[in-house]
Amino acid sequence: MRDLIGRPLWCSVVANPILDARGEPTHSVMLLTDITHTKLHEVLQNKVLDALVREVPLVAVMDLVCREVERIAPEVKASILRVDVNGRLRTLAGPNLPDSYSQAIDGAPIGPRTGSCGTAAYRGEPVLVSDIATDPLWDDYRHLVPAGLMACWSSPIKNSEGRVIGTFAFYYEQNRGPDELHLRLVDVSLHLCALALERDEARAHIRQLAFYDALTGLPNRSLLMAEAEQAISRCDAEGAELAVLFIDLDRFKQINDSLGHPAGDELLRLVAARLQAVVREQGLVGRLSGDEFVVVLPNCDGLQATQVAERLLARLAVAHRVAGVSLITLASVGISLYPSNGQDMETLLHRADMAMYQAKNGGRGSFRFFSEEMNQRAQERLALESSLREAVRHQTLSLHYQPQVRLHDGSIHAVEALARWRHPQMGAVAPSRFIPLAEECGLIGELSQWVLREACRQLADWRQRGIEIPAVAVNLSPSDFHDQDLPHNLDVLLRRHGLSGSDLVVEITEGMLLDNHPTTLATLHALAELGVRLSMDDFGTGYSSLSYLHRLPISELKLDRSFVADLAGGGTALALTDAVMNIGRSLELTVIAEGVEETRQLEMLHQQGYPVAQGYLFSRPLPAAALEEWMLRRVMAS
Numbered sequence: 001m002r003d004l005i006g007r008p009l010w011c012s013v014v015a016n017p018i019l020d021a022r023g024e025p026t027h028s029v030m031l032l033t034d035i036t037h038t039k040l041h042e043v044l045q046n047k048v049l050d051a052l053v054r055e056v057p058l059v060a061v062m063d064l065v066c067r068e069v070e071r072i073a074p075e076v077k078a079s080i081l082r083v084d085v086n087g088r089l090r091t092l093a094g095p096n097l098p099d100s101y102s103q104a105i106d107g108a109p110i111g112p113r114t115g116s117c118g119t120a121a122y123r124g125e126p127v128l129v130s131d132i133a134t135d136p137l138w139d140d141y142r143h144l145v146p147a148g149l150m151a152c153w154s155s156p157i158k159n160s161e162g163r164v165i166g167t168f169a170f171y172y173e174q175n176r177g178p179d180e181l182h183l184r185l186v187d188v189s190l191h192l193c194a195l196a197l198e199r200d201e202a203r204a205h206i207r208q209l210a211f212y213d214a215l216t217g218l219p220n221r222s223l224l225m226a227e228a229e230q231a232i233s234r235c236d237a238e239g240a241e242l243a244v245l246f247i248d249l250d251r252f253k254q255i256n257d258s259l260g261h262p263a264g265d266e267l268l269r270l271v272a273a274r275l276q277a278v279v280r281e282q283g284l285v286g287r288l289s290g291d292e293f294v295v296v297l298p299n300c301d302g303l304q305a306t307q308v309a310e311r312l313l314a315r316l317a318v319a320h321r322v323a324g325v326s327l328i329t330l331a332s333v334g335i336s337l338y339p340s341n342g343q344d345m346e347t348l349l350h351r352a353d354m355a356m357y358q359a360k361n362g363g364r365g366s367f368r369f370f371s372e373e374m375n376q377r378a379q380e381r382l383a384l385e386s387s388l389r390e391a392v393r394h395q396t397l398s399l400h401y402q403p404q405v406r407l408h409d410g411s412i413h414a415v416e417a418l419a420r421w422r423h424p425q426m427g428a429v430a431p432s433r434f435i436p437l438a439e440e441c442g443l444i445g446e447l448s449q450w451v452l453r454e455a456c457r458q459l460a461d462w463r464q465r466g467i468e469i470p471a472v473a474v475n476l477s478p479s480d481f482h483d484q485d486l487p488h489n490l491d492v493l494l495r496r497h498g499l500s501g502s503d504l505v506v507e508i509t510e511g512m513l514l515d516n517h518p519t520t521l522a523t524l525h526a527l528a529e530l531g532v533r534l535s536m537d538d539f540g541t542g543y544s545s546l547s548y549l550h551r552l553p554i555s556e557l558k559l560d561r562s563f564v565a566d567l568a569g570g571g572t573a574l575a576l577t578d579a580v581m582n583i584g585r586s587l588e589l590t591v592i593a594e595g596v597e598e599t600r601q602l603e604m605l606h607q608q609g610y611p612v613a614q615g616y617l618f619s620r621p622l623p624a625a626a627l628e629e630w631m632l633r634r635v636m637a638s
């Protein structure tokens with residue numbers, strides 16, 4: 001049966017026959033009882049309890065409650081929100097509310113004037129707002145409400161201890177409040193929702209206890225091993241490497257013994273936070289036991305693992321206060337790599353553990369790889385890094401200069417300053433080795449500053465001695481442009497040496513344009529405003545879009561030497577060098593051909609209209625004095 005507005009109505013029917021004197025039925029008395037409320041209770045309860053028994057996920061159970069309620073009372077749009085530990089509302093279900101609305105209120109705080117639900121959760125009692133358009137409780141949320149919804153009645157869902165854990169709300173398309181059926185529906189649903197939410201909380205708690213370390217909140221051994229195995233499978237499918245870092249704190253026992261266990265616990269929490277801050281989304285951090293932590297880094301090779309280990313050790317070594325004492329934490333780190341050191345997590349962990357013991361024996365506060373070869377490489381890199389640091393600090397690098405020659409008259413266009421490093425034991429180290437190392441270990445800024453100072457000093461010296469060098473070109477690295485002070489410092493430097501902006505060329509690479517650092521573009525423009533010329537180095541090898549050419553204040557293009565090397569073969573290389581020249585010509589940029597080693601190459605480039613060339617054919621990069629001699633010889637020869 002249905003009521004006057006079409007809602008389902010359940011009735012119990014009792015028929016009593018009326019008998020005549022002979023005992024024959026003549027009439028019957030029918031008794032119809034409205035049992036809708038009891039029946040609703042039964043149907044709703046059975047369905048929800050059935051879902052709970054079948055372990056249906058919380059969100060699906062809440063969706064079921066809303067849909068059942070809406071089926072019984074179609075004039076209602078139901079919504080269920082959870083209140084999280086931070087007092088914020090989290091959307092669980094609202095099948096007939098727009099997704100955009102559910103998303104907008106997800107994360108909203110509860111409070112004294114936070115719509116119907118936030119206020120109901122805050123007050124711990126039902127809140128009826130029969131006119132959303134005017135009620136002050138909705139002042140901050142009215143703009144979010146979907147068109148057509150005019151009233152909202154929300155009731156808090158409480159757990160068995162009386163704490164508010166969620167809200168159950170009815171939205172209406174008229175200015176109204178609940179009727180008797182709605183009151184009944186909510187009454188039944190609140191118990192069911194509380195049951196489902198409490199069960200979910202209990203499950204989350206059990207999961208937390210089973211899979212997370214209670215002290216630090218990090219994944220424990222079981223979870224870490226399971227997640228690491230999954231990461232290994234993904235790396236296997238992608239053909240990528242993975243690194244396992246086993247970290248053990250040095251002298252932790254002494255800290256525990258001398259400062260007490262609460263201090264030890266505080267230190268472990270601090271260490272966990274620091275490890276997480278370094279690793280972030282790059283990998284997993286877990287605590288095995290005591291002072292043993294593990295970091296798993298998917299898509300990570302030996303070199304990257306070295307960098308992370310260095311960062312972890314440096315971060316841990318920053319002093320922190322524990323129990324009123326300033327402590328510096330040293331740790332020993334063992335590293336194993338998938339697939340070379342093991343195919344599964346058990347093996348990798350065991351080998352990282354063995355490597356960690358080697359690190360401890362070899363001096364604390366250090367790391368070791370499981371494999372000897374990797375160890376060797378990492379140690380070499382560390383040694384090279386520390387020598388380079390010394391060289392930069394003590395300014396024992398030098399600059400060589402390579403001339404760039406104008407092809408129409410053989411005069412000098414500029415000289416390119418190139419850094420050189422002679423290692424006390426290893427001899428000359430190539431810039432292609434030490435420049436990336438300086439970039440990785442944060443030395444490049446200092447190195448570039450020195451290059452700029454030395455190049456300007458040398459140019460001023462040449463000028464004073466009447467040696468005509470029109471300009472000096474220096475190479476800067478992408479991170480140099482993160483320094484907002486670079487233009488100002490350069491301005492001061494140029495003035496100090498009596499030079500102007502146009503005496504300096506700064507070579508940048510196409511790869512730099514992929515660096516999205518906010519100051520890069522501004523720094524480039526500020527340099528151009530000083531009159532410094534910007535030259536796009538290795539042009540044609542990197543960034544595929546050319547659109548940057550007219551957005552950036554570039555005055556020169558340097559054709560990459562690989563094109564010049566291929567010129568003799570004709571065909572594509574010839575077409576490419578021609579295309580680069582045409583691009584330069586149409587944008588009115590000076591184009592310099594790099595790596596010219598043969599007369600034939602020079603002739604071809606000259607024919608194509610290249611105005612300037614650089615390469616071994618003219619001269620290798622030379623110390624300043626040797627360059628002066630080279631210039632003298634050319635003058636004599638002509």
Ligand SMILES: Nc1nc2c(ncn2[C@@H]2O[C@H](COP(=O)(O)O[C@H]3[C@@H](O)[C@H](n4cnc5c(=O)[nH]c(N)nc54)O[C@@H]3COP(=O)(O)O)[C@@H](O)[C@H]2O)c(=O)[nH]1
Nearest residue numbers: 418419431432435451475476477537538595596597615616
């Ligand atoms: N950020 C900085 N980068 C620098 C600095 N000094 C050098 N570098 C960069 O290192 C890379 C290697 O440089 P280098 O070994 O000095 O090689 C340069 C020339 O020697 C070489 N070259 C020049 N002519 C020829 C030639 O005819 N044949 C041939 N095979 N090589 C030649 O090219 C290098 C100059 O290249 P480029 O800078 O692209 O003009 C190199 O990328 C340097 O940029 C520094 O102080 N800071």
